[in-house]
Amino acid sequence: MRTCLNLYSNEINQRQNRSSESLFNFVRCSSVDTAIHSSSRELFIREQETVSFWLDLQYDSSINRRSFDKSIIARRLVSFEIAKNSSVCSQKFQNWILNYQQWHENISFLISNRSITVEKQLERIVELDIRFLIYEKPSSGIADRIVHFITTFLIAILTNRLFIFDKDWPLFIDYMQSSLNYQSEFVIPWFSQLNFTKNLPLNIENKLTTKKYSFSFDRHTKDYNYDKNFPERILIFNGHTGSVIHIIKSNSSIYRKLLTIDLEMNRENIFGCLYSSLFTYRLSAFIESFSLNLPNDQLGHSSQQILQTLLSPRFFPIGIQIRVSDETMIRTDRVSDEKMIINRFHSFFQCSQDLISTNERVLRKTNQLPIIFLLSDDLRVRQAALKHSQLSLEQLQSSENYSPWNTSRLNIVANANPVLHISHTNHQKLAFQLGIIDSFLFTLCEQRIISSKSGYGRFSVFASLKQRNIYPLVPGKQYFCHNQSVSLAAAAYEWSGI
Numbered sequence: 059m060r061t062c063l064n065l066y067s068n069e070i071n072q073r074q075n076r077s078s079e080s081l082f083n084f085v086r087c088s089s090v091d092t093a094i095h096s097s098s099r100e101l102f103i104r105e106q107e108t109v110s111f112w113l114d115l116q117y118d119s120s121i122n123r124r125s126f127d128k129s130i131i132a133r134r135l136v137s138f139e140i141a142k143n144s145s146v147c148s149q150k151f152q153n154w155i156l157n158y159q160q161w162h163e164n165i166s167f168l169i170s171n172r173s174i175t176v177e178k179q180l181e182r183i184v185e186l187d188i189r190f191l192i193y194e195k196p197s198s199g200i201a202d203r204i205v206h207f208i209t210t211f212l213i214a215i216l217t218n219r220l221f222i223f224d225k226d227w228p229l230f231i232d233y234m235q236s237s238l239n240y241q242s243e244f245v246i247p248w249f250s251q252l253n254f255t256k257n258l259p260l261n262i263e264n265k266l267t268t269k270k271y272s273f274s275f276d277r278h279t280k281d282y283n284y285d286k287n288f289p290e291r292i293l294i295f296n297g298h299t300g301s302v303i304h305i306i307k308s309n310s311s312i313y314r315k316l317l318t319i320d321l322e323m324n325r326e327n328i329f330g331c332l333y334s335s336l337f338t339y340r341l342s343a344f345i346e347s348f349s350l351n352l353p354n355d356q357l358g359h360s361s362q363q364i365l366q367t368l369l370s371p372r373f374f375p376i377g378i379q380i381r382v383s384d385e386t387m388i389r390t391d392r393v394s395d396e397k398m399i400i401n402r403f404h405s406f407f408q409c410s411q412d413l414i415s416t417n418e419r420v421l422r423k424t425n426q427l428p429i430i431f432l433l434s435d436d437l438r439v440r441q442a443a444l445k446h447s448q449l450s451l452e453q454l455q456s457s458e459n460y461s462p463w464n465t466s467r468l469n470i471v472a473n474a475n476p477v478l479h480i481s482h483t484n485h486q487k488l489a490f491q492l493g494i495i496d497s498f499l500f501t502l503c504e505q506r507i508i509s510s511k512s513g514y515g516r517f518s519v520f521a522s523l524k525q526r527n528i529y530p531l532v533p534g535k536q537y538f539c540h541n542q543s544v545s546l547a548a549a550a551y552e553w554s555g556i
């Protein structure tokens with residue numbers, strides 16, 4: 059595996075000055091392809107290790123180490139690497155997750171044995187009193203789907219149910235490696251034809267109860283006893299809202315003591331720790347995605363350039379995520395008025411300047427260059443911002459003879475390609491890849507300014523495990539950033555919740 063990646067690294071080094079060529083089509087490496095007899099957890103850990111190694115290669119290929127101070131030579135860690143630190147995700151929590159993963163692996167093997175009949179499998183399920191929780195994706199965007207995913211995963215662990223994935227979202231399985239064998243066609247292949255249970259003995263049929271539940275905005279304000287309120291053996295949960303933070307925060311939650319006292323978790327880290335324990339990026343899909351959107355010759359940065367910039371400790375990245383509307387991703391032919399756009403979202407950029415001023419002493423001491431990583435569903439916003447304040451390639455590639463404290467302009471990195479909404483496009487794969495990559499890049503930022511009515515920026519903040527307050531703003535309103543900070547515990551109840 060590492061030989062494959064080292065060959066890839068050599069290719070990068072040979073081509074690093076040839077910006078017109080894609081550096082990501084040279085080789086595709088994936089540990090999963092060679093690990094035929096490994097468990098889901100072993101594949102998961104191996105995939106994380108190879109992604110980490112690939113990120114090391116990206117960082118190494120983008121810097122001249124001789125120009126860096128030894129104290130900041132290590133690259134910025136990504137969320138699943140941060141999650142391995144027991145001071146972030148407690149050791150008790152990690153053991154709790156490990157126990158569930160092992161139980162899930164064992165039970166999945168017991169009930170999916172192809173050498174026994176379906177009837178025998180169902181009898182075994184009843185005999186062992188195995189219960190299921192099936193995740194069904196909502197019809198909304200990536201953020202809602204993933205937040206609902208993590209909420210359902212947590213409930214499955216809390217209630218000791220076998221967590222099963224929605225077979226109607228194969229894109230996610232193709233792109234993300236899970237620590238669980240949760241694909242329904244392998245674990246419960248009989249589920250799609252459940253009506254045949256009428257031919258089973260009555261004592262078995264009566265115990266294979268099934269019900270589908272949908273959740274809305276009451277989910278992140280209402281307490282549930284998930285064993286008592288949902289007694290069926292096979293549950294299907296559909297929803298677009300999250301309740302992870304409410305489960306751990308609410309004083310009347312029956313799970314609060316377990317999560318906070320027994321497992322030593324809190325409202326700031328629980329979502330990110332669950333996220334990093336359930337799935338990681340498949341390296342082959344990761345490389346493919348970073349080869350997708352190269353910039354044009356004059357405007358914007360490629361995903362590779364943004365990744366290498368955000369990994370570098372030479373920069374202090376502030377993330378700005380501006381949500382305009384889903385319509386902006388459907389209609390890309392509207393005429394833009396750059397001055398009007400800049401004025402409407404001026405408070406977002408002013409807030410970032412406030413943050414830079416607040417952190418100026420520390421940034422000067424550590425010799426870090428503050429930059430802005432800009433995300434927006436409206437292409438016109440990114441284009442207008444880049445025309446005014448794009449960080450040049452020379453500044454990205456050189457740390458010498460450049461003063462970061464030119465307060466008359468911001469240093470913005472962003473791509474200038476259209477954004478696709480996964481629910482409103484025929485290019486589902488491309489929409490998912492670009493959405494996941496942008497959310498991953500956003501997790502690398504040290505501070506985040508987001509649109510208050512947005513789940514996309516919010517879920518990335520919680521997944522990042524940086525555990526810092528965020529700045530949710532409303533377009534068109536004026537703010538002073540220093541009094542707009544919101545704790546993660548409070549932010550989790552805004553919009554559709556976390």
